[in-house]
Amino acid sequence: MFPDPVGSFPLNERLTYAHVLVHIAAVDGTLVREEVQAIEGYMGKYLIPPEQREEIRLGFESPKPLGELLTNLSHDLLYFILRDAIIVASIDGEYDQSEIDCIRAISDKIGLSNEGLSAAFDWVKSGWKWNSEYKNLISKNDPK
Amino acid sequence: MILQFEYSVQLVKTSAEFLKQKVPRISMLPDTVHKLPREERFAYAKLLAFVARIDNELTVDEMAMFEQRLGTALLSPNQRDMIRAALKNPPSLEECLDDLHGEAGKLALRDAVLMAAADGNVDEDERDVLEEISEHLGLKEEAVDLLLAWTVKGYNWMKEGYEILNSLEE
Numbered sequence: 001m002f003p004d005p006v007g008s009f010p011l012n013e014r015l016t017y018a019h020v021l022v023h024i025a026a027v028d029g030t031l032v033r034e035e036v037q038a039i040e041g042y043m044g045k046y047l048i049p050p051e052q053r054e055e056i057r058l059g060f061e062s063p064k065p066l067g068e069l070l071t072n073l074s075h076d077l078l079y080f081i082l083r084d085a086i087i088v089a090s091i092d093g094e095y096d097q098s099e100i101d102c103i104r105a106i107s108d109k110i111g112l113s114n115e116g117l118s119a120a121f122d123w124v125k126s127g128w129k130w131n132s133e134y135k136n137l138i139s140k141n142d143p144k
Numbered sequence: 145m146i147l148q149f150e151y152s153v154q155l156v157k158t159s160a161e162f163l164k165q166k167v168p169r170i171s172m173l174p175d176t177v178h179k180l181p182r183e184e185r186f187a188y189a190k191l192l193a194f195v196a197r198i199d200n201e202l203t204v205d206e207m208a209m210f211e212q213r214l215g216t217a218l219l220s221p222n223q224r225d226m227i228r229a230a231l232k233n234p235p236s237l238e239e240c241l242d243d244l245h246g247e248a249g250k251l252a253l254r255d256a257v258l259m260a261a262a263d264g265n266v267d268e269d270e271r272d273v274l275e276e277i278s279e280h281l282g283l284k285e286e287a288v289d290l291l292l293a294w295t296v297k298g299y300n301w302m303k304e305g306y307e308i309l310n311s312l313e314e
Contacts, residue, residue, distance in 0.1 A: 004208070004302075007204075007208055033178055033218075034175075034178070036218070037175070037177075037178045037215075037216050037218055038216070039215075040215035040216060040218060041212045041213070041215040041216035042212070042215070043215055044208075044210075044211030044212045044213070044214050044215030044216070045208045045209070045211060045212035045215070046208070047207070047208060047211060050221075079309045079312065080309070083305060083309065110312070112312055113312075116311075116312040119308050119311075119312070120308060120309075120312075123301075123304060123305050123308050126301060126304075127298075127301050127305075130294075130297055130298050130301050131175070131298070133294060133297075134254050134291065134294050135250075137287070137290040137291060137294055138250060138253070138254075138278075138283045138284055138287040138290060138291060
């Protein structure tokens, strides 16, 4: 029901994908547990082998340079990297300037317009709204 | 060259202003699994292992969803091994439910619904288990229906994301 093409990219590209997300999480100098949680979730979802996960986690301490990571990636994967980079950057509730710079760098690599990038940000925001709705749905004492 | 530099600075400023307006300064992640005590996260994951094996089939979609939730729960490597073993040899539902209450239970039911729907179809056995979990937690009678509707909404959100990504391609 939730098909996601990222899982069908070659392993080396999925590893780079994860390294980019780690870079985004670490770039503002503060790593929150929610960011780690999201990246661990992505590594699980895209079935990255445990040994490679260990290596990717090292990036929380010293992330790989973004410019280096963004070379030799397929154009299609860059779109998904952009999507999930915005999600990871939004997790702590605000976008730091350094995170915006990274997102902009990915967007530039794709050749995206400002409007396109805004649409992606709006989409992420609507996803958080959806995600939070479940809480009020199911408890007896909560309003319908 | 200078013009180009100024232009890119302007773009960043515009983006930052845009983001300040659009993004509330609150914690956006409503997923509180990581805040639960370790034993409750383990109980949560054990239930998901059970749900993944209800129909005795484990599709790639279910596996991906299961591994995602396992990652999100931030379990220790040892606990992950135990949960993966539970996937091969699932515990009984009663055993899973014994350790599951409150917030952990609600999150487990939510994610059990997501996992049951991951292959695009919630069969009768899966539905029965979801109802049993809901009853154990003392939730609204229509809780499972509401969560299924919520899941479909989320699916549409994901789909919309792909459509946006496709529309961005020149």
